[in-house]
Every structure is written in structure tokens, then in C-alpha cells.
Amino acid sequence: MNYDKLIFEISKEGRRGSSLPEMNIEKKELNELVPEKFIRTSELNLPEVAEGDVVRHYTRLSAMNYGVDSGFYPLGSCTMKYNPKINEEVAANPKLANVHPYQAEETVQGSLEIMYDLSGMLSEISGMDTVTLQPAAGAHGELTGIMLIKAYHRSRGDLKRTKVITPDSAHGTNPATINMAGFEAVEIKSNENGEVDIESLKAVLDDEVAGFMLTNPNTLGLFERNIKEIAELVHEAGGLLYYDGANMNAIMGKTRPGDMGFDVMHFNLHKTFSTPHGGGGPGSGPVGVKKKLEKFLPVPVVSKNNEKYFLDYDRPESMGKVKGFYGNYGVMLKAYAYILTMGAKGLREASEMAVLNANYMMNKLKDYYKLPIDRVCKHEFVLDGLIDNHEVSTLDIAKRLLDYGYHPPTIYFPLIVHEALMSEPTETESKETLDEFIEAMIAISKEAKENPEILKNAPSTTNIKRIDEVRAARDLILKWEK
Amino acid sequence: MHKFIPNTKNDILEMLEVIGVKDVNDLFLDIPEEFRLTNELDLQSGMSEIELRKHIFNVANKNKSIDELTCFLGAGAYDHYKPSVINAIASRSEFYTAYTPYQPEISQGTLRIIFEYQTMMSGLTGMYAANASLYDGQTAVVESAIMAIQSKRKCDTILVSKSVHPESRKVLKTYLSHQNINIVEIEMNDGVTDLEDLKGKLDKDVAGVIVQSPNFFGIIEDIEPIVEATHANKSILIQSVDPMSLGILKSPGEMGVDIAVGDAQCFGNPINFGGPYLGFIATTKKLLRKIPGRIVGESADKDGKRAFVLTLQAREQHIRRERATSNICSNQGLNALLATVYLSTIGKEGLKEVGMQCINKANYAIKKVTESGKYALKFNKSVFKEFAIEGKNDVAEINEKLLNENILGGYDLSKEYEELNKVSLYAVTEKRTKEDIDTLSEILEVI
Numbered sequence: 033m034n035y036d037k038l039i040f041e042i043s044k045e046g047r048r049g050s051s052l053p054e055m056n057i058e059k060k061e062l063n064e065l066v067p068e069k070f071i072r073t074s075e076l077n078l079p080e081v082a083e084g085d086v087v088r089h090y091t092r093l094s095a096m097n098y099g100v101d102s103g104f105y106p107l108g109s110c111t112m113k114y115n116p117k118i119n120e121e122v123a124a125n126p127k128l129a130n131v132h133p134y135q136a137e138e139t140v141q142g143s144l145e146i147m148y149d150l151s152g153m154l155s156e157i158s159g160m161d162t163v164t165l166q167p168a169a170g171a172h173g174e175l176t177g178i179m180l181i182k183a184y185h186r187s188r189g190d191l192k193r194t195k196v197i198t199p200d201s202a203h204g205t206n207p208a209t210i211n212m213a214g215f216e217a218v219e220i221k222s223n224e225n226g227e228v229d230i231e232s233l234k235a236v237l238d239d240e241v242a243g244f245m246l247t248n249p250n251t252l253g254l255f256e257r258n259i260k261e262i263a264e265l266v267h268e269a270g271g272l273l274y275y276d277g278a279n280m281n282a283i284m285g286k287t288r289p290g291d292m293g294f295d296v297m298h299f300n301l302h303k304t305f306s307t308p309h310g311g312g313g314p315g316s317g318p319v320g321v322k323k324k325l326e327k328f329l330p331v332p333v334v335s336k337n338n339e340k341y342f343l344d345y346d347r348p349e350s351m352g353k354v355k356g357f358y359g360n361y362g363v364m365l366k367a368y369a370y371i372l373t374m375g376a377k378g379l380r381e382a383s384e385m386a387v388l389n390a391n392y393m394m395n396k397l398k399d400y401y402k403l404p405i406d407r408v409c410k411h412e413f414v415l416d417g418l419i420d421n422h423e424v425s426t427l428d429i430a431k432r433l434l435d436y437g438y439h440p441p442t443i444y445f446p447l448i449v450h451e452a453l454m455s456e457p458t459e460t461e462s463k464e465t466l467d468e469f470i471e472a473m474i475a476i477s478k479e480a481k482e483n484p485e486i487l488k489n490a491p492s493t494t495n496i497k498r499i500d501e502v503r504a505a506r507d508l509i510l511k512w513e514k
Numbered sequence: 515m516h517k518f519i520p521n522t523k524n525d526i527l528e529m530l531e532v533i534g535v536k537d538v539n540d541l542f543l544d545i546p547e548e549f550r551l552t553n554e555l556d557l558q559s560g561m562s563e564i565e566l567r568k569h570i571f572n573v574a575n576k577n578k579s580i581d582e583l584t585c586f587l588g589a590g591a592y593d594h595y596k597p598s599v600i601n602a603i604a605s606r607s608e609f610y611t612a613y614t615p616y617q618p619e620i621s622q623g624t625l626r627i628i629f630e631y632q633t634m635m636s637g638l639t640g641m642y643a644a645n646a647s648l649y650d651g652q653t654a655v656v657e658s659a660i661m662a663i664q665s666k667r668k669c670d671t672i673l674v675s676k677s678v679h680p681e682s683r684k685v686l687k688t689y690l691s692h693q694n695i696n697i698v699e700i701e702m703n704d705g706v707t708d709l710e711d712l713k714g715k716l717d718k719d720v721a722g723v724i725v726q727s728p729n730f731f732g733i734i735e736d737i738e739p740i741v742e743a744t745h746a747n748k749s750i751l752i753q754s755v756d757p758m759s760l761g762i763l764k765s766p767g768e769m770g771v772d773i774a775v776g777d778a779q780c781f782g783n784p785i786n787f788g789g790p791y792l793g794f795i796a797t798t799k800k801l802l803r804k805i806p807g808r809i810v811g812e813s814a815d816k817d818g819k820r821a822f823v824l825t826l827q828a829r830e831q832h833i834r835r836e837r838a839t840s841n842i843c844s845n846q847g848l849n850a851l852l853a854t855v856y857l858s859t860i861g862k863e864g865l866k867e868v869g870m871q872c873i874n875k876a877n878y879a880i881k882k883v884t885e886s887g888k889y890a891l892k893f894n895k896s897v898f899k900e901f902a903i904e905g906k907n908d909v910a911e912i913n914e915k916l917l918n919e920n921i922l923g924g925y926d927l928s929k930e931y932e933e934l935n936k937v938s939l940y941a942v943t944e945k946r947t948k949e950d951i952d953t954l955s956e957i958l959e960v961i
Contacts, residue, residue, distance in 0.1 A: 036820055039630050039858050049859040050597050052867055056948045057878045062762055065873055066896040070734050072764050077637030078862040083599055086858045090603040090627070097623030099611030107613055114518055115611050118563050124601075127574035132587050133788030134925055135578070136917065142576035143787050156556050168649035168790070171831070171843040179692055208831035208841035214692035217836040255544040286542050287549045302844075306518075308607075310848030311624035312614040312646070312808065314790030330688075352688035356590065356652035356681045356777070357788025372569065375560030378516040384538045385519050385526075391541055392529040408533075408541055434619055442616075445832070462520035463529060494619045497815040504813035504825040508802075510643040511633035 034495065035092045040512050042089060043079035049086050096495065097311070098439055104465050106393075108412045108442035108454025109203070109251060111281045111303035113382075116373065119306065119366035128365055133357040137342050143361065144341030147334045150368045151318070154299055157371075157379065158277075159290025160320030163299075164329045166359040170278060171205040173298025173317025174245070176330065176354050178213040180296055180321060181243045181272045183328040183351045190270070193242035197271075199228050201251045201446040203278060215242060222448055226252040226405045228262055237269040247276040248292070249283070249410035251446040251454070253390065263293025272296060272325075280304040281458065282387055282410035285380025289320075296321045305367035316363035330354050385459035386411040389466060393457055396470045400477040404449055411458070417451030424480045424487045426451040431498060432479070434491035436472040516560065580785065580922060584950050588900050588941025589730070589925035590651065590679050591788060592780045594758065594868070595945055597859045600782045600852055610848055614808070618823045619815075624847060625822035628810040631854040638760040639774035640767020641796035646808035647845040648793030651777025652685040655724060655754055657795060657840055658773040659686060661804045662722025662750040663695055664839065669721035669749075675700040675707040677729035678754060680930040686724075695721075705731045705893030705902065709739055716747040722773075726754040731927075731939060732876070732900025733893060734763060741770040750801070757781065757794065758872065759898045761865035766796075773797045782856025783849050792849035803829065806840030871944035872899035875951065879942045882955040889958060892937050900941045902927060902934070907961060909938045915961050921954055 062071055081089070099105070105112035123129065131140055151163040167173040178196060185193045196210040197218045207217040218236050223229040227250065244266045248256045256262065266273050275289040275297030281304045289297050301307050301316040309315070321329065331350045332343035343358070374382060387410050394413040398406065401415040417426050430440035430453070441455040457466055479486050491497060515521060521529075526538065535541060542550065561569065585593040604610065608623060615621030615628075628646045635644035648654045659672045672690065674683055676699050683699070690697055696719075701711040707725050716723070723744045727735035737753060744751040753771040758780040766774035779791040797805055803826065811825030831838040860868060876899045883889050883903055892902035903924065905912060913923035924938035931937075942951065 038626060038633075039854075040633065047861070048863060049599070049861050050864045052595070052864070052871060052944055053947075055871055055874060057874065059870070059874055060877065062870065062873070065877055066734060066763075069736075069738070070764055070896065072760065072762055072768070074640060074765060074768055076761060076862045076865060078634060078860075078865055079858050080861050080863070081858060083597075083859060086599050086855065087602065089858070090855060091606070093623040093626050094603075094606040094608040095623070096621075096626070097608040097612050098617075098620040099608050101607035101611045105613070107616075110613055112613060115607075116518060118566060120605070122566070122570050125570060125574050126581055127577050127579045128570075129784045129786050130579040130581050131577055131787045132580055132585060132593070132785055132922065133591050134587055134589055135580075135922060136913065139578040139583075139917070140787065142573045145573055145576065153557055168653070169842075169844045171841045172649060172653075175841055179688070182692060204830075204832035204835050204838070205841050205843050207836035208834070208838040211836040211838075212689075212692070212841045214694065257544050257546065259549070260546055283545075285551060285555050287545045287551055291549050291551075308610045308848075309613045310610050310846075311612045311621075311627075311851065312847030313844035314649075314846045314849060315844045316790075352691075353652075353681065353684040354688055355685060355789070356650045356679075356791065359788075360790040361787040362784065362790050369566060369570070372558065372561050372566055373563075374516060374518075376555040376557040378518075378560045379555065379557070381516050381519055384541075385515075385521050387541050388521070388526065388529055388533075388538055391533045395533050408535075408544055430617070431619070434617065439613075439617060439620065459519050459521075463525040491619050496619045496622055496819060496821045497817050499618050499815050499821045499823050500813045501823050501825070504811040504823045505828075507813075508825070509812035510629075510809060510825075511636050512629065 038512050039079045039081065039089055042085055043081055045080055047080045047082050049081050049083040103437055104461060104469055105439040106441050106455045106457050107439060108456040109278055111456060111458060113306055113458040114460035115306055115308040116370060118373065119369045122369040123362050123365040129362065141341055144334055146368050147364060148336055148341055150364055151334065153371050154318055155320060157284060158297060158320045159288030160297060161323045162326045162329065163318050163320040165318045165364055166330045166355050167298065167317040167319055168355050168360050169313060169315035170298055170300045170317045171209060173319045174205055174209040175212055176319045177274055177296045177298055178209055179351050180325050180328050182213060184272065184325055185242055187349065192240055195241050197236055197241060197244045201448050202245060202247065203251065203276060206245045206276065226254050227256050227258065230258060230261060233262065233265060237265055239270060241269055241271040243272040243274050245274040245276060247279055249279050252405065252414050253409040253412035254405065255410055259292045278303060279411060282383055284383040285376060286383055296325055301363055301367040306370040307363050307366040314360050314363055316360040382459045389457040389459060389461060393455060393466055393470060397473055400474055412454060412456035414449050415453040416449050418477055418480055421480050423484045426453050428487035428490060429453065429476055432476050432487045432490035433472065435493045438469060438472065583920050583922040585922045586924055586940045586954060587922045589939055590681065590777065591785050592941060592943055593785060593945055594780050594943050596782050599859050600855045603855045604848060604852055609851060615824060618821065622822060625810050627851050627854050629822050631850045632810060634854065634857045635794050636796050638757055638765065639796040640765030641774050642799040643802055644794060644796035645805050646810055647850045648795055648807055649846060650789065650791040650793045651754065652682045654775035654793035654795050655682040656686050656689045657806045658752045658775045659690065659722055659724060661773060661801060662752065664804050665750060665801060666721035669719050671696040671698060671719040672722050672724065673698050673700055673715055673720055674724040676702045677707055677731065678724055678726040679730045682754065705733050705895055706735050707740060712740065713743050716743060716749065720747060720749045722750040722752055724752045728756050728759055728898040731893060731902045732897040733895040734898055737769045756898065759869060762869035772801060778853045781853035783852050790846055790849055792846050792853055804839060807842045808845045868944045872942065875946055876901060876942040879940065879951045882951055883958055886959045899943060900939055902937050902939050904937045908936060912938065912961055916957060919957050
């Protein structure tokens with residue numbers, strides 16, 4: 033389809049897409065109700081389109097998009113699994129969705145019960161003692177978690193702890209979070225196995241360290257086998273251990289962060305628990321903590337007393353609020369429906385099959401693409417570009433995959449792998465889908481040798497070709513103008 | 515195997531053989547044995563769709579939704595009209611099952627919508643540019659304060675008016691307490707920011723001043739003298755604004771505001787027990803590079819065709835890590851889509867009409883509710899769609915009686931303002947009818 037319009041470009045003066053009922057009260061002019069100086073004088077830049085125009089325009093735009101429902105989406109660290117339709121139905125239930133956050137508690141017992149139970153289920157899955165649902169996304173959960181660590185040290189009068197450590201394989205949000213929480217980010221190197229280098233960790237651990245943020249399995253898709261020693265070292269130094277839950281899809285029902293020694297963690301409901309990514313959000317980033325951090329959790333906490341659910345604000349040591357109201361409730365409803373649908377066995381099977389699928393793909397591709405660390409991976413794996421080919425880049429490979437009809441893997445992350453291609457197939461893809469993708473990857477590796485220009489010019493079958501990103505940043509155009 | 519997992523027994527065997535292990539559990543031997551779970555998690559067994567629907571039906575029935583009540587409650591979460599078009603578009607899974615548009619060639623749908631959204635929001639607020647959205651109105655206030663601090667490196671204080679939404683002030687306090695930034699509250703005078711108190715508190719340490727208009731009490735504040743005083747002190751003026759008012763009320767940009775923020779839940783987003791909502795932030799050309807979060811820009815593909823991409827990414831966490839302008843990663847993409855489709859459908863004249871209906875009906879409600887003399891308007895100021903009413907009974911007691919008549923009463927202001935004992939904040943949107951308002955005032959009269 034060759035549609036290139038913005039909604040403003042199909043606007044025509046005098047058209048309308050909505051109507052309101054007549055007001056059957058006396059209508060006053062605006063200047064009778066407010067002083068003249070409060071009245072808008074500049075023109076509104078909103079479109080004037082008929083209802084059918086709106087529908088056709090956005091339907092056409094939807095055809096320019098690619099979602100999990102369109103095809104395979106092995107975007108590493110993002111867990112692009114199938115988003116069950118029943119979740120959408122549950123979240124759209126008017127008795128659950130059309131509820132005001134300030135309604136009296138007795139009129140929202142259903143919503144509170146769901147939140148209470150979801151917290152409990154996430155606690156069980158993670159081995160943490162309590163879970164708050166307030167944070168809006170993964171990065172927001174990280175921030176909440178690191179602030180909780182600060183509250184913990186402060187409450188003990190331990191004020192000299194100013195540093196938080198991350199490995200160099202960490203998500204970019206980790207160091208950004210540390211900074212935003214008023215700590216200094218200290219980065220340590222990974223070892224040749226792609227894991228935390230114990231000696232480097234020891235070298236930075238001292239009484240100024242507030243905590244250590246770790247993703248496990250890490251961003252290379254590898255399980256940190258020395259997790260016990262890491263936890264002991266961090267705890268001995270008086271620090272707390274933070275679990276970045278982005279990769280939780282590898283371990284459900286197999287192991288738990290709480291058992292491994294983590295003190296605080298976040299979940300990504302939009303990854304592990306199948307809620308859709310919405311083209312960039314909304315997410316939901318609940319935070320789980322061990323007992324010793326419980327009293328610092330954000331207010332309100334959903335609690336239960338004599339079979340009545342209530343919002344508990346009476347928590348004097350709480351770190352405060354991190355978000356308006358109670359969190360991304362609409363997203364919670366979907367995760368709740370998912371966990372109920374999966375049950376314990378289903379969640380375990382999900383992680384097992386996610387790991388199986390990743391290992392299968394990795395083994396099929398390692399003869400064609402460089403595999404920096406060859407050992408069993410978890411739910412994702414990272415390739416380092418093509419073997420013995422320096423002419424085409426990971427970006428070229430990714431763009432060529434678009435021609436084959438796929439969303440490419442995550443590229444150039446983690447930063448420690450130069451030409452990183454990070455693939456996460458998830459458990460909801462069939463062997464046939466994986467095989468077709470593997471064939472495409474192999475075909476691309478051959479094209480790279482025989483006709484690298486095809487890759488450099490890719491994509492060639494999409495409506496839009498490679499985009500000039502430098503120009504976008506240089507000649508900033510951030511809005512449509514007449 | 516579970517219905518969401520397509521691998522068959524045979525598939526599994528074939529795949530294990532390729533990998534070179536015998537059993538799926540062999541793929542988990544890198545987890546230290548002491549941490550491996552040997553029992554199933556303590557959760558219910560999985561439900562079929564039939565069972566789940568039944569369960570949800572039962573739980574949901576413990577709620578009373580605003581479809582069953584006449585809603586006069588607002589205070590940051592609003593019951594506005596949502597055209598049916600919105601859900602039809604938002605249900606297209608090409609939109610809602612997509613990730614952040616990292617591969618622009620196959621994400622032009624999302625990118626174009628965000629570009630349209632940025633155009634609409636910057637136009638409505640009268641600012642130079644808007645970003646692709648933030649978590650909610652509260653965190654948008656925080657991000658704007660951080661922008662102010664980052665642009666005024668020598669300053670360490672943010673002034674915030676007490677007429678700003680209490681939840682915004684609370685979230686602000688949480689965040690800024692970790693950054694060694696002082697928050698000083700500006701007193702109120704008759705329900706609005708006290709200009710003299712503000713002037714007294716402005717000094718060389720003040721990076722930014724945060725006000726809200728229409729403020730938490732629904733009152734349209736006189737922003738221009740506040741802008742003047744703030745700018746005279748070389749500080750940044752941040753206005754939190756109900757974007758629904760901007761069809762008829764003067765925009766932040768027209769009044770010289772530096773950063774406009776707020777929550778656009780009112781544009782087509784369900785009320786959803788408080789989230790997910792839609793934080794917006796828009797600013798001047800000068801402050802643009804301090805803005806957090808995603809931004810979409812126009813460019814061209816190599817054939818010269820118009821195309822859209824995420825831009826100015828050098829500000830963001832995945833590039834700049836600990837030096838990023840914020841740790842924010844996601845935006846509220848789908849909520850921004852709802853707002854964009856809403857604004858397209860409601861259109862230029864529609865938004866003015868919604869605004870006119872809100873302000874007319876709110877004023878009619880003030881007249882009706884205060885008619886008997888039993889209730890009084892707390893602040894004698896111009897309002898948009900909310901107003902504070904003082905009665906003789908506790909608000910909780912009034913609301914209980916209203917609830918018996920299936921009316922959701924106003925927000926109890928004494929919860930956040932000690933001095934506003936027995937004062938209730940009512941919201942009247944375009945959805946409320948004359949009959950709704952008349953009924954409310956009749957019942958109030960006999961309480």
C-alpha cells in the first residue's frame with residue numbers, strides 16, 4: 033500500500049467526526065463565564081474529518097505496522113510472546129475498567145481483590161515476600177527498587193553508601209536509574225564466560241556500596257552460575273542485591289530470585305506475563321521485596337482485613353508514592369488473566385519451551401554466525417555477526433530480515449558484543465516458525481558472501497526503505513505544519 | 515502442553531537431539547542445584563477460558579462501575595465521552611502487539627501516530643514540541659522539575675504551588691528527595707497560588723516553579739503574572755494543565771510558560787482505576803534537548819520518501835546510560851494512540867464544544883447546588899469543570915448517602931487539605947445531563 037497521509041492532510045473545514053447531545057440548559061458564552069484574558073485566542077490545529085475518514089486513515093496506518101500477531105518477533109530482552117485475546121477481553125470488562133480510583137473501597141472490592149491476588153502470585157513465582165504493583169514500567173520498577181535500597185540504608189543510619197554496581201552487560205536503564213536515584217553508577221567488567229567477574233566485583237565492594245543490580249540470566253542469555261557467591265559477597269559488604277526481571281521468562285517454576293539471594297526485584301508484566309507492548313507501552317513494573325524492605329514500600333499497599341480489601345496508607349516508613357494512583361491497573365488485569373490461564377504447570381512449561389526454542393535456534397545458527405560464548409543458553413542468545421565477514425554489519429543483516437518478513441532480533445545490545453544480534457524466540461513459537469527463520473538467517477549469510485550489496489541496500493521489499501536517521505536529528509521536524 | 519505453546523512431544527525430541535541433550539531439564543543444569551525448584555509453584559492449576567470468564571464475572575461483580583453510578587468524581591481521573599471509533603482502532607493488533615518502533619521501516623503506523631500526537635499536543639499546549647508521552651500526569655510533573663534542574667545547574671530548589679494535584683506533589687517529593695533538591699510549597703490564597711508568597715520565595719536557588727491551571731480545585735489560575743515573576747527571577751515556569759480545557763482556554767504557550775505537562779487520560783482513555791494513563795510534556799525550542807523520553811521526527815528514506823523515526827536518541831538511557839536525561843524507556847504508546855484517535859474524531863469544533871459543555875454544566879451545577887443556601891461555593895473564582903463545595907456535613911457522610919442513590923459524589927478535600935473540612939470537589943463533564951445535575955442537587959438538599 034502506498035498511503036502517505038497524515039490525519040491533518042485529509043482534513044477539510046466543516047467536517048466532523050463526532051456529535052454531542054444538545055445542552056438543555058441555558059448556554060452562556062465563554063466571556064460570560066471567565067475573564068477575557070483566560071480565553072484561547074490561537075487557532076486549534078486539530079483535524080476536521082468525518083468518522084469514516086478516521087477509521088480508514090488509522091486502518092491504513094495499521095497496515096504499515098508489524099506486531100506479534102503479524103509474524104515472528106524474536107526481539108531479544110523484550111519477550112515478544114503471543115498476547116492472549118482473553119486478556120484483552122478481561123481488561124475491557126466494563127465492571128473492571130470503568131472504575132474511578134477514588135471510589136469508596138466498598139465499591140471496588142473486585143479490583144482490590146485482583147490486585148491483592150496478583151501481588152501474591154508474583155510473590156510466589158519470584159520467591160519474594162511482598163510485591164507492590166505501583167511502578168508503571170520496568171525502568172520505573174528499577175527506580176522504585178533502588179529508592180527502596182536507599183530507604184533501607186538510610187533507616188539504619190548507614191549514610192555513606194553512595195554507589196551501586198552494575199555489570200557492563202546491563203540494560204541502559206540500570207545505570208540511568210542509579211543516577212536518577214542519586215547514586216553513583218559503578219560498572220564492572222564481565223569475564224570471558226560472559227558472567228560477572230568475581231575478582232572485579234570484589235575489587236569494588238566496600239562500605240560505600242549500596243547495592244548490585246544484576247539480570248539473571250544476564251543479557252547474554254546466560255545464567256550467572258556464581259550467583260550464590262555473588263550474593264554472599266554483596267551481602268557481606270553490607271549491600272543489597274537487585275534483580276532486573278527482564279529475563280524472568282527463562283526461569284518460571286525452575287528457580288526463583290528470592291531463593292538465589294536477591295533482596296529486591298522488578299517484573300515486566302509486558303514481557304514475562306504476556307501483556308501486549310502497545311507499540312511502546314503501557315507496561316507495568318511491579319517490585320518484589322524481602323521482608324526487611326517491606327515497610328518502605330510505596331503507599332498505598334493493597335491489604336486485607338476480615339475479608340475486606342483496603343488501600344493501606346498508614347505506613348510511616350514508606351518511601352512515598354512513585355506514581356499517580358495505584359499503578360497500571362489495566363495492564364495488571366491482563367497479567368492476572370494470564371497467570372490464571374497458565375497455572376503453575378503452564379508457567380513452568382513456558383520457561384522450559386522458551387529455553388528449548390532458544391537453544392535450538394542457537395545450535396542451528398552457530399555454524400553461520402559467530403557465537404561468542406558456546407554453552408547452554410537460557411531464553412535468549414547473542415550472536416556476534418557473521419563468521420569471517422567484515423563487509424556486512426549486523427544492521428545490514430537486520431534490515432535484510434525485514435525483506436524476509438521478520439522483525440529482526442535486538443541489535444547492538446548488549447554493548448559488550450560488538451556486532452550483537454540478540455534473539456529471543458519465546459515459547460509461543462512453533463518449530464516450523466523457528467525453522468523458517470533459521471533458513472532465512474542461513475540464506476542471508478550466503479547472500480552476504482555472494483552478493484553483499486543486497487544486504488547493504490536492504491530492505492528492498494518494504495514500502496519504506498532505509499531511513500536517514502542523521503537527517504531526522506539534524507533537521508528536526510517534530511510536528512506537522514501547514 | 516499448554517494451549518499457548520505449540521511444541522509437540524516429537525518437536526521437543528527433535529530439538530533436543532539438535533542441541534545434543536536428552537531432557538529439557540538438562541538445559542537448566544547451569545542453575546546451581548540448591549536453587550533449582552523441585553516442586554511446582556504454589557499456584558492454582560490453569561483455568562480454561564470458560565472457567566476464567568466465570569471467575570472474572572464473579573470478581574467483577576464485586577465492583578460498582580461508573581456505568582452504574584452517576585459520576586461527579588474527578589480529581590485527576592475523568593469520565594469523559596469516548597467515541598466508539600477509538601476502541602475499534604485500538605483493538606487492531608498491528609498496533610497493540612507491536613514493540614517500540616526500533617525498526618522504523620515496519621513501524622510507520624506507530625511512528626506516524628506518535629508524530630500526529632506530538633503535533634496535536636504541541637498545538638494544544640501552544641508549545642514548540644511535545645514528546646511521545648510519559649507514564650502519567652504525576653511523573654510528567656517530576657520529569658519537568660528535573661528538566662528545570664538540569665537547565666539551571668546552579669540551582670537546587672523547586673517551588674510548587676499547593677493548588678497542584680496532591681498526588682503530583684507526593685510523587686515529586688519521592689523523586690527529588692533522592693537528588694538533593696529542595697521542594698518548597700507556595701501557599702494558597704482563596705484557592706489559587708498566592709502570588710506574593712511566590713515572589714517572596716523566588717531567589718537565586720530556584721530552578722523552576724510548578725503551578726497547575728485549571729488547578730486541583732478546578733479553578734483557572736491567573737498564570738501570566740506568575741510567569742512574569744518567575745521569569746524575572748530567571749527561573750523556569752512549569753504549568754500542569756487539563757488538556758481538555760485547551761479547546762477554549764488560553765494555552766500555556768500563549769502565556770509564556772516554559773514547560774507544559776499533564777495527563778491526557780481525558781482524551782479517550784478509560785478511567786481504569788487510575789491507570790494506565792497518559793502523561794504529556796511539551797516545551798520550548800530552547801529546552802527541547804532536555805526533554806525526557808521518546809521523540810519521533812520526520813525524515814526520508816533513501817528513495818526520498820517521507821518517513822518517520824525515533825530521534826534525538828542521544829538523550830536516552832540506551833545510548834547515554836548514567837548520563838541520560840531520564841531513565842525512562844517505554845512511553846505510553848497505546849494510550850497516546852487512544853488520545854490521537856480521540857482528538858481526530860472529536861476534531862477542532864468538537865473539542866471546543868466539549869470544553870463549552872463542561873464549563874457551562876459546571877457553572878449550572880454550582881448554581882443548582884448552592885441554590886438552597888445549604889451549600890456554598892468555597893472559592894469564588896472562575897472554574898472549568900470542577901468546583902469545591904462546602905457543606906455542613908462530613909463529605910464521607912454525604913457521599914455515602916449519594917451512593918445509596920447511585921451517585922458517585924465529589925472528592926473529599928479534607929483528605930489532603932486539613933483546612934478544607936466538609937469541602938467536596940465535584941467534577942462535571944460533558945457526559946452529565948441537566949437531569950443528573952438536578953437530581954444531585956435535590957438529594958444534596960435533603961441530606
